[in-house]
Amino acid sequence: MQDNEKRTEDIDAVYNQMEVISRRAVARTRRMSAPLSFVEHSLLVFIDTTPGCRATDIAADLQLNRSTISRQLTTLTDLGLVEYTSGNDAGRRRALRLTERGRQLRERSVEAQRGVVTSRLEEWSVEEIASFAAALARFNAGPEEPDRV
């Protein structure tokens, strides 16, 4: 088999496996994120993993309309899970963070979901896991498509 054919075939395989990964992750989140909805959970994740982020950052990254983010943020602040770092609600470009309650909820969610990854990697050696982590990081370091706001 030519290298180009092998390359294309394995790129296909990577793509297909990525499809499986994200499909399962979405389903798992649906299953595990109650009482939060899928998108509420997604906002918590993004805010937790992107220090100093703002509403338009979320909208761009999740590819949702700003109005959706505005409303979801209202829900999450009302629930006491998210707050503005400026301590007040006025103004624009306000940076967001999780509240203590938000962090606890997030940590419990991370534990539950990470448990799935942990059991998946049970039979892997330390070297294999390290290599896999490095490859994933390398893959994710690549650029994503231009944002739409």
Next chain:
Amino acid sequence: MQDNEKRTEDIDAVYNQMEVISRRAVARTRRMSAPLSFVEHSLLVFIDTTPGCRATDIAADLQLNRSTISRQLTTLTDLGLVEYTSGNDAGRRRALRLTERGRQLRERSVEAQRGVVTSRLEEWSVEEIASFAAALARFNAGPEEPDRV
């Protein structure tokens, strides 16, 4: 560093990278799947990748209620993208497949999304890609949580 610490740290890293992968995939799908909605697209993907699947299979895998799947399938069959292999609409446990139109739409979507993966792997060697594909397949071969219907 102890092997156990290293192991835990790299499992964390795998988990975090998986989170990024699925977040980006969801956003990309939202961006690229028009005129289909996110969930319509998800159904097409599942039907395409799971030959002979049925409504309850979809509901279980995507973790959506059976009524949601029923309604989404009505939409997709009305749009002429999905059909029943039995050729008639009556009965239960009917296997689903994409129509020719559905397959064309799916193929175009695959091409667009696979393009992102391809450019991400541009600087990778053939061996690195093959190794990555194998690791992903190995990871995904692990069991997912029990289903909920």
Next chain:
DNA sequence: TGGTTATGTTGCATAGTGCAACAATTTCTC
């Protein structure tokens, strides 16, 4: 400082969702 751009909110209309109830198809047991 004044003009321009970016930002978050709100109204509106539409789409998505789960629960419950149901009918009937299918499976299972004897």
Next chain:
DNA sequence: GAGAAATTGTTGCACTATGCAACATAACCA
């Protein structure tokens, strides 16, 4: 094969999520 039990897909209902458009104004920039 008959009848019971389980499974399956649909529908009504009420609620939730979403994007577009319009808007006010905060923030930026020359």
